[in-house]
Amino acid sequence: MEKNPYVPMPVNVDKIITEVTTKDIKTFRFSFVNKEDEERFSYLPGQFAELSIFGKGESPIGIASSPTDKGYVEFTVQKAGVVTSELHSLAEGTLMGIRGPLGNTWPLDYLEGKNVVVVGGGFAFTTLRSLTNYMLSEENRPRFGKITVVYGAREPGLLLYKDELALWEKRDDIDMYVTVDKGDKDWEGREGFVPAVCKEVAPSSENAVALICGPPIMIRFTLPEFFNLGFSKENIFTSLEMRMKCGIGKCGRCNVGSKYVCKDGPVFSLAELDELTPEY
Amino acid sequence: METRLIKKELLPGLIKGLADDTLVYAPVQEEDDVFFRVLEKDMEPLAEFGNTKNAPKNFFFPQAETMMRFMKKERGSELEGTPGDAPEAVLFGVRPCDARSFVLLDFVFNDPKYRDPYYMERREKTTIVSLACVHPPYSTCFCTSMGGHPFSPEGADVLLVDMGNDWLAECVTEKGEKLIEKLGDLPRADDEVLARKKDMAEQAASEITTKVPGKEIKPWLDENFDHPFWDTVHVGCLACGTCTYLCPTCHCFDITDETKDSEGRRVRSWDSCMYWLFTRETSGHNPRPSQKERWRQRFMHKFKYFVDNYDAIACVGCGRCVRYCPVNIDIRKIAQDIAKL
Numbered sequence: 001m002e003k004n005p006y007v008p009m010p011v012n013v014d015k016i017i018t019e020v021t022t023k024d025i026k027t028f029r030f031s032f033v034n035k036e037d038e039e040r041f042s043y044l045p046g047q048f049a050e051l052s053i054f055g056k057g058e059s060p061i062g063i064a065s066s067p068t069d070k071g072y073v074e075f076t077v078q079k080a081g082v083v084t085s086e087l088h089s090l091a092e093g094t095l096m097g098i099r100g101p102l103g104n105t106w107p108l109d110y111l112e113g114k115n116v117v118v119v120g121g122g123f124a125f126t127t128l129r130s131l132t133n134y135m136l137s138e139e140n141r142p143r144f145g146k147i148t149v150v151y152g153a154r155e156p157g158l159l160l161y162k163d164e165l166a167l168w169e170k171r172d173d174i175d176m177y178v179t180v181d182k183g184d185k186d187w188e189g190r191e192g193f194v195p196a197v198c199k200e201v202a203p204s205s206e207n208a209v210a211l212i213c214g215p216p217i218m219i220r221f222t223l224p225e226f227f228n229l230g231f232s233k234e235n236i237f238t239s240l241e242m243r244m245k246c247g248i249g250k251c252g253r254c255n256v257g258s259k260y261v262c263k264d265g266p267v268f269s270l271a272e273l274d275e276l277t278p279e280y
Numbered sequence: 281m282e283t284r285l286i287k288k289e290l291l292p293g294l295i296k297g298l299a300d301d302t303l304v305y306a307p308v309q310e311e312d313d314v315f316f317r318v319l320e321k322d323m324e325p326l327a328e329f330g331n332t333k334n335a336p337k338n339f340f341f342p343q344a345e346t347m348m349r350f351m352k353k354e355r356g357s358e359l360e361g362t363p364g365d366a367p368e369a370v371l372f373g374v375r376p377c378d379a380r381s382f383v384l385l386d387f388v389f390n391d392p393k394y395r396d397p398y399y400m401e402r403r404e405k406t407t408i409v410s411l412a413c414v415h416p417p418y419s420t421c422f423c424t425s426m427g428g429h430p431f432s433p434e435g436a437d438v439l440l441v442d443m444g445n446d447w448l449a450e451c452v453t454e455k456g457e458k459l460i461e462k463l464g465d466l467p468r469a470d471d472e473v474l475a476r477k478k479d480m481a482e483q484a485a486s487e488i489t490t491k492v493p494g495k496e497i498k499p500w501l502d503e504n505f506d507h508p509f510w511d512t513v514h515v516g517c518l519a520c521g522t523c524t525y526l527c528p529t530c531h532c533f534d535i536t537d538e539t540k541d542s543e544g545r546r547v548r549s550w551d552s553c554m555y556w557l558f559t560r561e562t563s564g565h566n567p568r569p570s571q572k573e574r575w576r577q578r579f580m581h582k583f584k585y586f587v588d589n590y591d592a593i594a595c596v597g598c599g600r601c602v603r604y605c606p607v608n609i610d611i612r613k614i615a616q617d618i619a620k621l
Contacts, residue, residue: 004362004397006347006535006546054350054357054546055539081562095356243561245535248394251551252532253558255581256567258588263393277505279567279577 005248008052008097009037014072016092021157025123026088027064027076030098041101043067044108045131046239046267049100050247051075051087059083060244060262063101064126066133068140073098076126076160102247103266106131106211107237115145117203119222121194121214122153125160127239128213132168141173148203152179152194152218156187177201195221205230211237223270233270240266240280256280282451283474284466286440291447294463295325295372303369305339307332316373328442330417331375335528335600337385339371340402343525344549347398347535352542360543363398369406370459377423377596379410379435381528387590388531398548407459410436414480416488420599422612424485425492428596431481441477448477492612493619494583494593500618501584505576509621513614514575516607521552523601523609524578529594532558553577579614 011030019025028051032038041049043063050058059081065074079088090096106127116135120128128151135144149168153159159178169176179190179197190197194214203210210226212219219238226236242254242261249263257277259265268276286294298304299319306325308317313333319325349360382403389399413421413430423430433439437456441448448469451457460466524530534551538544551558554574560566568574586594595611602610 005394006397007359007362010358054359055352055537055544057537058535084562090356093355095353095358097359241561242567243559245533249391250388250394250396250531250533251535252553252581253551255577255585257580258585277580279573 003040006099006246008050008058008099009041010034010095011037011073011098013090013092013094013096016090019076019160024079024088025076025160026079027074027160028087028090029065029072029074030096031072033095038071041073041098043073043101044105045134046106046127047101047103048127048247048266049073049075049098049102050244051077051083052097052099053083053086053090054097056083056086058099058245058247059087060102060247062127062130062239062266064129066130066137068134068137076123076129078123099247103262104264106267107209107269108134111135111209112143113145113207115204115206115208116147117208117210118147118149118151119194119198119210119212119214120149120151121218121222122158123160124213124215124239125151128211129161129164131211132174133164136168136171136174145207146175147173148175148177148201150177150179150194150197150201152181152192152197152214154181156180156184156189175201193221194218195225198222198225199228202229205232205235209235209237213239233274236270237267238270238273240268242280282457282460283469284449284451284460285443285469285473286447286449286463286466288442288445288447291327291440292325295319295370296321296323298370298372298459298462303367305336305369305371307373316371319372325372327373327411327440327447329373331378331598331600332373333526333600335381335526335598336371336374336378337381337528337531339369339406340382340399341385341389341531341533341550344547345398347546347548349543349545351544352539357544366402366405369402370409371406372409374408374410374436375413375598376410376430376432376434376436376439377421377428377598378528379408380423380428380432380596381598382408382435384529384586384590384592384594384596385531387586387592407437407455408435409438409440409456409459412439412441412481412484414442414484416484418599418603419490420602420612421488421597422490422492422599423597424488425490426494426593426595426597429481430484430488431477441480443473443476443480446473448473490612492597492615494595494615495587497615497618498584498587500621501580504621505580507621509618510572510576513579513609514571517554517571517575517609518607519554519556519571519574520606521554522604522606523611524552524554525550526600526604528596528598528600529582553581575609579611582611583615
């Protein structure tokens with residue numbers, strides 16, 4: 001029997017982590033109620049899923065865990081609308097649903113054998129975190145060249161995944177540059193905007209690909225730095241967000257030019273974005 | 281192709297006969313308009329009319345439908361079930377333009393990666409009987425410009441042609457053959473009838489004098505997303521959405537949850553790119569902030585994006601949006617104006 005792509009798979013909310021001092025961004029860890037659903041939910045970094053709460057609706061959210069983390073799947077969600085507000089009020093042990101995985105992935109095959117520069121700003125680090133953990137896993141690390149991560153937030157309390165960042169900093173097979181726009185009295189790390197840090201770090205564009213996610217203002221000032229470093233539009237990727245409902249290219253609302261962000265994206269190279277209409 | 285003749289006066293009775301054991305949707309006169317309705321015992325199916333006010337897409341893609349039901353339980357709401365199987369049905373009296381719309385909708389809902397189970401269940405169980413337009417009914421008809429034809433069998437299982445004293449029935453698919461078999465022992469059409477039908481088809485097409493550029497304007501659309509022409513198209517548009525609701529090929533939808541006490545359902549309903557909320561994000565950002573962008577989207581989706589994806593224009597030339605737009609925005613004129621740029 002063919003599976004109905006609109007029916008969510010039941011999941012248990014195993015764990016809820018409040019990520020930021022403003023308390024409006026939380027990471028939700030789910031486990032599948034049915035073992036076969038876990039196998040069906042076979043995903044790669046960059047993909048998303050519809051988080052489904054019956055009675056409230058669905059919300060498309062990027063997958064923040066890595067497929068190398070077995071037994072669970074994680075999403076980091078900002079409290080914003082009807083569904084995400086309900087999600088934020090849930091307790092551990094609640095049953096809800098997820099539908100996916102949906103969309104394309106970070107260009108993993110293309111990244112193989114290349115140096116990878118990951119640039120994230122603020123809350124837009126979730127699927128990049130999935131990718132970084134994926135590349136750092138024991139079985140995958142040899143497939144990729146040098147890994148550089150530039151990750152910034154407005155202030156220290158807004159950095160996501162702080163424990164994990166600290167673990168990555170200790171490794172010698174990844175170059176970490178964590179920065180905040182402005183530190184506080186306890187902050188001993190780097191201060192400065194993401195574009196400025198990228199300029200200072202100056203990753204080589206030789207055999208390298210940059211993956212950049214962040215607020216529009218950060219992207220606007222970061223891109224010129226990468227062009228100056230010699231990165232071509234074919235070697236810079238980002239991930240788009242659009243209002244979505246079905247997630248499978250039928251309901252029409254995430255239509256941008258001839259593409260649907262839900263099924264043809266969300267990951268696009270800048271060269272591909274140039275081909276699209278600027279309606280996102 | 282199997283071709284049969286049905287005596288003119290017998291057809292309504294045969295269709296009513298089908299309704300004894302099968303669900304039959306047929307055109308029915310209601311006040312000034314014709315609508316598709318479930319054919320009940322006391323109802324007479326129309327075989328001679330212009331076209332129905334609504335496109336028949338709702339039989340496969342209803343204006344609102346339940347996708348699943350859920351129930352509040354101790355640890356959260358859980359799925360109760362999805363709708364059961366659809367009944368076998370006959371959709372009688374579809375015009376060739378509307379029949380063709382099903383072929384276009386199939387591209388979207390029968391996508392091999394994600395088949396839409398709700399649409400496909402009804403689509404596969406329904407036999408479509410179309411009626412050729414011997415005299416295309418409206419001055420707003422332009423199917424011939426959009427790749428269709430008043431005698432096109434595309435999308436139908438049986439095509440009926442009014443030959444004067446008889447209906448000529450052409451079985452287009454196996455489904456159609458089965459239906460015609462069910463109607464009893466009908467005489468085969470001879471070559472004289474088929475030759476006459478060919479002449480009638482040519483005559484019918486020649487009666488559609490409106491020429492609307494279709495794929496000819498695609499190269500312009502490819503290059504001119506930012507052209508000042510787009511500042512003129514939407515002027516006067518009320519964003520009522522009538523064009524998208526009556527359109528046989530518009531397929532955008534919304535998904536919403538409805539609850540009452542501890543029970544609820546997830547509902548799919550038609551939506552429209554003409555509405556500002558369609559693309560408005562929670563943050564307040566709207567990628568299509570004004571009616572200008574929304575009209576451009578509607579036109580581009582039909583005449584460029586759909587062509588890029590499926591090599592077909594998402595318009596069948598039925599003319600409903602032209603006839604019923606309250607401010608007389610005319611998609612034919614937009615295409616013609618673009619061709620002059």
